[in-house]
Amino acid sequence: MTQAKLTPGVVPGRLSPADYADNFADVAPALIPHEARVAADRCYFCHDAPCVTACPTSIDIPLFIRQIATGTPDAAALTIFHQNILGGMCARVCPTENLCEGACVRMEAEGMPVEIGALQRFATDGMIDQSHPFTRGAPTGKRVAVVGAGPAGLSAAHRLAAKGHDVVIFEARAKAGGLNEYGIASYKTVDGFAQDEVDWLLSIGGIELRNEQRLGDQITLPALQADFDAVFLGMGLGGVNALRTDGENREHVRDAVDFIRELRQAEDLATLPVGRDVVVIGGGMTAVDAAVQSKLLGAENVTIVYRRGQERMGASDHEQHHATSSGVRILCNAMPIAVHGNGAVREVEFAYTEDMPDGSLNTTEHFRLKADQLFRAIGQRLDGAPDGIALDGGKIAVTGPGRTSLAGVWAGGDCAAGGDDLTVTAVAEGRDAAEDIHAVLMTRTAAEASGP
Amino acid sequence: MADLRSNFVGIKSPNPFWLASAPPTDKEYNVRRAFQAGWGGVVWKTLGAEGPPVVNVNGPRYGVVYGADRRVLGINNIELITDRPLEVNLREIKQVKRDYPDRALVISLMVPCDEDSWRTILKQIEDTEADGVELNFGCPHGMSERGMGSAVGQVPEYIEMVTRWVKQYSRMPCIVKLTPNITDVRKPAEAAKRGGADAVSLINTINSITSVDLDLFAPEPTIDGKGAHGGYCGPAVKPIALNMVAEIARSAETRGLPISGIGGVTTWRDAAEFMALGAGNVQVCTAAMTYGFKVVQEMISGLRDYLDSHEMELSDLIGRAVPNVTDWNQLNLNYVTKAVIDQDACIKCGRCYAACEDTSHQAIAMKPGRVFEVIEEECVACNLCLDVCPVENCITMRELAPGETDKRTGQPRGDYANWTTHPNNPMARAAE
Numbered sequence: 051m052t053q054a055k056l057t058p059g060v061v062p063g064r065l066s067p068a069d070y071a072d073n074f075a076d077v078a079p080a081l082i083p084h085e086a087r088v089a090a091d092r093c094y095f096c097h098d099a100p101c102v103t104a105c106p107t108s109i110d111i112p113l114f115i116r117q118i119a120t121g122t123p124d125a126a127a128l129t130i131f132h133q134n135i136l137g138g139m140c141a142r143v144c145p146t147e148n149l150c151e152g153a154c155v156r157m158e159a160e161g162m163p164v165e166i167g168a169l170q171r172f173a174t175d176g177m178i179d180q181s182h183p184f185t186r187g188a189p190t191g192k193r194v195a196v197v198g199a200g201p202a203g204l205s206a207a208h209r210l211a212a213k214g215h216d217v218v219i220f221e222a223r224a225k226a227g228g229l230n231e232y233g234i235a236s237y238k239t240v241d242g243f244a245q246d247e248v249d250w251l252l253s254i255g256g257i258e259l260r261n262e263q264r265l266g267d268q269i270t271l272p273a274l275q276a277d278f279d280a281v282f283l284g285m286g287l288g289g290v291n292a293l294r295t296d297g298e299n300r301e302h303v304r305d306a307v308d309f310i311r312e313l314r315q316a317e318d319l320a321t322l323p324v325g326r327d328v329v330v331i332g333g334g335m336t337a338v339d340a341a342v343q344s345k346l347l348g349a350e351n352v353t354i355v356y357r358r359g360q361e362r363m364g365a366s367d368h369e370q371h372h373a374t375s376s377g378v379r380i381l382c383n384a385m386p387i388a389v390h391g392n393g394a395v396r397e398v399e400f401a402y403t404e405d406m407p408d409g410s411l412n413t414t415e416h417f418r419l420k421a422d423q424l425f426r427a428i429g430q431r432l433d434g435a436p437d438g439i440a441l442d443g444g445k446i447a448v449t450g451p452g453r454t455s456l457a458g459v460w461a462g463g464d465c466a467a468g469g470d471d472l473t474v475t476a477v478a479e480g481r482d483a484a485e486d487i488h489a490v491l492m493t494r495t496a497a498e499a500s501g502p
Numbered sequence: 503m504a505d506l507r508s509n510f511v512g513i514k515s516p517n518p519f520w521l522a523s524a525p526p527t528d529k530e531y532n533v534r535r536a537f538q539a540g541w542g543g544v545v546w547k548t549l550g551a552e553g554p555p556v557v558n559v560n561g562p563r564y565g566v567v568y569g570a571d572r573r574v575l576g577i578n579n580i581e582l583i584t585d586r587p588l589e590v591n592l593r594e595i596k597q598v599k600r601d602y603p604d605r606a607l608v609i610s611l612m613v614p615c616d617e618d619s620w621r622t623i624l625k626q627i628e629d630t631e632a633d634g635v636e637l638n639f640g641c642p643h644g645m646s647e648r649g650m651g652s653a654v655g656q657v658p659e660y661i662e663m664v665t666r667w668v669k670q671y672s673r674m675p676c677i678v679k680l681t682p683n684i685t686d687v688r689k690p691a692e693a694a695k696r697g698g699a700d701a702v703s704l705i706n707t708i709n710s711i712t713s714v715d716l717d718l719f720a721p722e723p724t725i726d727g728k729g730a731h732g733g734y735c736g737p738a739v740k741p742i743a744l745n746m747v748a749e750i751a752r753s754a755e756t757r758g759l760p761i762s763g764i765g766g767v768t769t770w771r772d773a774a775e776f777m778a779l780g781a782g783n784v785q786v787c788t789a790a791m792t793y794g795f796k797v798v799q800e801m802i803s804g805l806r807d808y809l810d811s812h813e814m815e816l817s818d819l820i821g822r823a824v825p826n827v828t829d830w831n832q833l834n835l836n837y838v839t840k841a842v843i844d845q846d847a848c849i850k851c852g853r854c855y856a857a858c859e860d861t862s863h864q865a866i867a868m869k870p871g872r873v874f875e876v877i878e879e880e881c882v883a884c885n886l887c888l889d890v891c892p893v894e895n896c897i898t899m900r901e902l903a904p905g906e907t908d909k910r911t912g913q914p915r916g917d918y919a920n921w922t923t924h925p926n927n928p929m930a931r932a933a934e
Contacts, residue, residue, distance in 0.1 A: 091570040094892050097852030100872065158849035159893060 055326075055348055059394075060302050060423050062323045064348025070319045073346035077237040077372075078142070078168065086172040089165045090119035096155055101166060104153035106469070106478040107134035111150055111166055118173055126173035128183055135208045135481070136201055138178050138247050139230050140474045141171035142238050145335075145366040149474070178246060182253040187214035192491045195220065195278040197265050200228020201473045202284030202463025204251055205480030206487075210282075211256035213488045218278070219257060222264035226252075228286055229464075230473065232311040235339035237346070271436035275458060280487045283446060283454070283461040284480055287471075289433035293331065293426055297389030306330060306340035306427035313343055325423025328352045329398050331386055332427030334364030340425045341378045352378045353419060355398075357385035359405050387416060395424050432465050442467035452483030460487055504809035506802060506816060508542060508606075510783045511675045511700040511760050513633040515542035515606035518816065519773065519801050522764050522785035523547050523610035523636060523679075526795075528584055530594035533607075537598070539795035540802060543606025545703075545785060548583035548638045549591055551613040551623060556582045556645075562723035565712030567738060574792045576738030576766075578710045580723060580730055582644045583612050588626065595630045608677065612638040612650050615660060617667050624672040634675035637664060637699075639690070640706020642683050642733045652706065655681035658693035665697025677762060680704040680746075682739075687746040691756045702750065703762035703785060705743040707733025736788035740766030744779055748827045751780025768797075770804025777816075778823035835924060836916040838908045839883040839899040841865070841876045847896040848874060854887035854897060862886050878909040 054064045065073070081089065093115040101111045109130050117126035130137035146152070146167040154163035177183060192215045196203045199221035207217045225231050230244040252259060263269050265285055274281045290305045292298065302325065316322050324347040330337045333356035345352045354373065356363055360382045363370065374380060384400040391397065398421045401413035432445050440447040440455035445467040452460040462479030469475045508518040520543035521527050521536050528547040536544055550556060558581055567576040584591055599607045609632045613619040627635070638645075639655030646653040654660045661678060668676045678694035680687060682705040691702050709731050711721040721729030743765025750756045763781025767773050768789040776784050789797050809816065843854070843866075850872040858866040865880035866887060876887075888897040902908060902915045921927050 088571055094851045094853060096850075097856035098868070098872075099852075100850065155849040155851040 055350060058326050058422060060323045060325045063320045064324065065320070067320065069348075074237050074240070074319060076240045077235075078171075080175055081165075081168050081172045083172075086118055086123075086169060089169055090115045092156060093119070093164045094155060100153035100155060101150040101164075104149045105133075106149070106472065106475045107137075107140070107481070108478075109133045109137065109150075109170070111170075114173055115164065115166070115169055118169055123173045123176050124180075126169075127177035130170055130174055131177070131183065133481075134474065134477050135205055135251055136230070136247065136473065136477045137170055138174040139201070139239065139244065140477065141167050141174055142243070143230075143234055144472070144474050145368065147368045148366050178243075178250050182250060184208075184212055184254055186212055186254060186256050189216075190214040190491065190495070192216070192279045192495075193218070193277075194487060194491075195274040195281045197269070197274070197281065197283045198222070198228060198285035198463070198465075199226035199248070199259060199261075200284055200286050200463060200476065201230060202286075202466075202476035202480035202483075203228070203282065204248065205477040206282045206284060206460075206462065206484040207257045207480075208251050208254060209481050209484035210487060211254050213484070215256070215279075215488070215491070217257045219259045220263035220265070220269050220274075221259060221261050222267075222285065222288075224261055226259055226261070228284075232314055233307060233336070234314070235310065235343055236314050237343075265436065266434045271439070271456075271459070275456075279458070279491055281459045282452070282480070282483055282487065283436075283459065283465060284463040284476070286464045287430035287432050289431040290426065291429045291431055293386055293389075293428065295386045295389060297391065297395070298426075300389050300391050301394035302422060303389055303395050303424045304426070306332065306336050306425040307430065309425055310336065310339050310343065313347075319347065322347055324349050325421070326350045327420045328423045328425070329419050329421040330354045330425040330427055331398075332356065332425075332429070333358070333362070333382075334427065334429070335366075335369055336430075337425075337427035338365045338369045338373045338378075340427055342373050342376045344423070344425075345376050345378055349423075351420070354378060354380045355384050355386070355400060355419070356380070356382045357403055357411060359383055362405075384417075385411065385413065387413075389424060390418070395421050397421060398424055430464070435465075451486035452479055453486065504806045504815060506542075506806060506809075508783050508816065510606070510762065511634070511677070513543070513606045513608065513675055514604070515783070516604055517542035517798075517802055518777070518783035518805075519543075519798050520545060520606060520608075520762070520783060520785045521790060521795075522787040523608075523638065524787040524791075525579070525581055526787060526790050529586065529591075530598055533594075533598050534601075536790075536795045536798075537602045537605050540798045541605070541795065542783075543608065543633075545608045545610050545636050546591065546595055546632075548610040548612045548641070549588055549623070549627070550583050551619055552588045552626065555585045555587055558582055558585050559725050561725040565710075565722040565729075565732060567712050567736075574736060574788070576710075576712065576734055576736040577788050577791065578712045578723075578732035578734045579707070580643050580732040583610075583638070583641070592627060592630055595627075595632055599631045599633075606634075607632050608634040608636050610636045610638050610679070612641070612645060615649060615654055615664065620664060620667045621671045624668065628672070632674070634677060634700075635668065635672065636677040636679050636703060637668060638679050638706070639664075640679045640681040640704075642681060642707055642709045643731060652681040652683050655679075655690055655706070656684050658689045661690050661693040662697040665694050665699045669698040675700040677701045677703050679706055679764075681706045682742060682746055682765075683709050686749075688749055688753045688756060691750045691753075691759065695756055695759050699759075701760035701762055701782070702756075703764055704750070705739065705746055705765045707735045708739055708742065710734035735766065736792075737766045737768050737772075740768075740772060744775060747776060747781055748779045748824065751821060751824045752827050768792075770801045770808065773801055774805055774808055774819060775823075777820050779827065780821045780824050782820055831921040833920060834918045835921065836919050838902040838906075838915050839885075840878050840881050840902065840909075841883065841885065841887050842898050842900045843874055843876055843887075844896050844898070845873065847893055849893055849896075850874070851892060853890045853892065857886050857890045880910060882910065 114126040114129040150166045151163035196219045328344040328349045330341040388399040397418045403411040446461040452462040460483040463476035506517040523545040565578045641651035645651035678699040763776030764785040
């Protein structure tokens with residue numbers, strides 16, 4: 051196997067089956083009940099708790115932790131799911147050190163927060179294995195279209211279904227889940243959890259999922275507006291930013307999101323080719339996920355190169371530590387100048403940069419990194435926004451709970467302007483838009499009923 | 503370095519830490535390990551009269567109350583006196599005492615409430631060379647149903663009578679162990695003193711049901727679906743024990759009667775508190791049952807460090823706080839304090855705010871940025887905020903200087919004045 055590791059170029063099967071299994075096992079295994087009890091005991095049950103304020107979905111964290119501590123994890127799960135129906139995935143992928151755990155008063159006290167994310171997973175895991183806990187309200191006779199079965203769309207659909215509306219989700223890909231299914235490192239959500247969670251969520255009933263229905267191809271917004279009482283757009287960001295660098299079209303230069311998606315969908319990791327010298331350009335979670343997984347697939351040298359200072363990286367400290375402890379090198383203040391090679395990439399040329407006071411970058415000395423594979427991870431953008439909808443910074447402009455410039459059309463998640471591009475933010479936006487859609491539809495119904 | 507050697511009613515031990523009569527002191531093996539670990543003395547688990555020994559249940563004997571992180575706060579037990587033959591216990595006591603002549607070895611006794619039984623047992627134990635006897639008038643479970651233990655301890659006349667017999671038929675120092683399952687602990691202490699007791703020890707365990715199994719609907723520990731009340735001990739009972747020790751220490755009738763303090767002693771600090779309230783030594787059980795015999799080493803070093811840092815001898819400590827235990831009506835009503843929150847130490851949990859706002863006097867303001875500030879105009883100095891604050895010394899109580907105006911009442915702090923002279927006290931008026 052040593053030979054396979056050292057093979058130059060982008061090749062599959064660098065590792066033994068056992069190594070693949072070890073490398074892609076659950077990165078943060080679930081707490082056992084004893085661990086959960088010990089962790090829960092540390093919560094101070096703060097007044098107007100800062101962790102709740104820091105949570106985009108405002109989960110009542112002290113309450114659910116107290117419910118765990120008192121031996122009622124299912125009650126804890128309900129507390130979580132009432133606010134965040136994808137609380138199971140959020141427990142796995144939330145950058146908690148920037149959110150709830152970062153706000154935990156134990157950070158101030160000891161620098162060691164209550165393990166809120168792990169406790170949330172402990173509570174929610176138990177209920178995902180059970181029948182769906184929520185029931186639908188009385189049928190309203192209203193139909194709502196949801197575009198995209200990612201976190202925003204699923205969250206909106208669930209809340210709408212719970213209110214008694216009939217929901218149809220139009221999903222461009224073969225599976226539901228969005229980034230939960232296609233865009234997250236596989237060691238964060240093992241054993242098919244993303245699909246289990248979707249199945250569990252949909253089992254509330256009243257939600258029809260139609261796959262391989264892409265907005266602008268199989269479906270159009272005007273048609274949805276005509277057929278449904280309301281439309282929620284949650285299709286995420288389908289486009290990927292280009293490097294705009296010489297040689298970007300050479301072989302083995304590709305988008306990190308594609309690599310991550312293929313890895314998540316791979317039946318056998320040994321069939322996935324990976325370079326011996328991998329370079330990832332970018333500074334966010336996607337860059338880290340691509341870099342770490344390259345390393346875990348057996349790449350010998352993996353380097354993340356980010357054009358600005360480390361403090362401006364989108365990836366959280368925890369993610370950065372995970373990368374470096376996995377053997378990934380993080381190089382900051384360097385931007386790509388050219389991709390060299392003869393057909394395939396062989397080297398990437400960079401220039402060191404300095405962050406200037408006005409926000410611009412000043413480039414200095416050049417250097418080259420050996421690379422037989424190069425991943426772009428410099429952000430995604432909205433592709434194919436519907437005609438006539440107002441945009442803001444390239445995303446769908448929204449006011450309040452996701453209202454777009456078009457009457458009867460709401461938007462949320464990454465495709466909507468504002469908010470962080472996080473799973474938990476998408477869940478919150480989907481939920482809040484659903485509540486607003488419900489309020490509008492029911493007001494309209496009441497107005498019609500009392501009309502002349 | 504402070505000398506911890508103890509002389510309690512003539513019984514000498516290298517330190518004032520004894521193991522109480524309880525499961526840990528039931529047999530030679532345990533007692534030898536205790537002495538090896540450094541315990542100053544042991545009260546051997548209670549012996550009964552000769553004959554077939556008592557039997558214990560064969561299901562669980564203990565129920566527990568936990569604090570955070572499954573820390574044991576209290577244990578209740580339904581174990582009876584020793585269930586081993588009298589002659590075995592006596593042989594072992596003699597052997598252990600021979601090997602550890604410098605340690606205190608006291609025998610706990612519980613026999614039927616008649617003169618013959620007591621005369622007989624005292625004769626039987628004479629040969630062991632033990633240092634003293636402790637009369638178990640305290641056990642609240644099992645034995646009390648048979649007219650012994652707390653059944654005796656709840657009747658002062660019986661205490662006095664049995665104590666007299668013991669002093670009549672034995673030359674050994676006699677310690678009378680008191681039950682807390684009584685309204686006024688001074689009465690049995692007075693009875694023991696009248697009977698000639700050399701000392702009292704307290705408290706024995708408290709009648710208790712620690713928990714109820716919510717599937718079986720039975721108290722714990724549960725024996726085949728049923729439970730009986732047990733005796734509660736451990737850190738949770740310490741406040742009750744401290745008060746009872748203090749009551750005896752400051753009562754005119756019992757003042758000066760030596761006291762062996764028992765009840766939740768877990769650390770050197772607990773021991774020091776008992777001694778400050780008048781205990782000449784302390785007895786420990788639950789801490790050893792929870793953590794093993796080694797805990798005595800922390801008790802020894804801790805008490806020694808405390809005495810050294812305060813330049814005190816052990817004898818200076820004993821009873822030192824007794825003069826400051828008083829009745830409520832003697833408390834200075836013109837002593838005014840106000841809570842002060844150290845903003846640098848505050849971790850912004852808001853528990854002080856929740857406690858004060860919901861359950862007290864609305865005297866803490868929550869300001870933007872989760873800044874919590876005391877509103878002195880409302881603060882009655884109850885100190886609940888301090889009690890619920892998770893950070894030690896983050897909230898403190900500041901004493902108003904004499905003459906300083908209390909913003910709540912608008913009155914300057916006055917000189918000492920208590921309820922007995924307060925204008926609102928009808929009795930005070932009546933006395934005029």
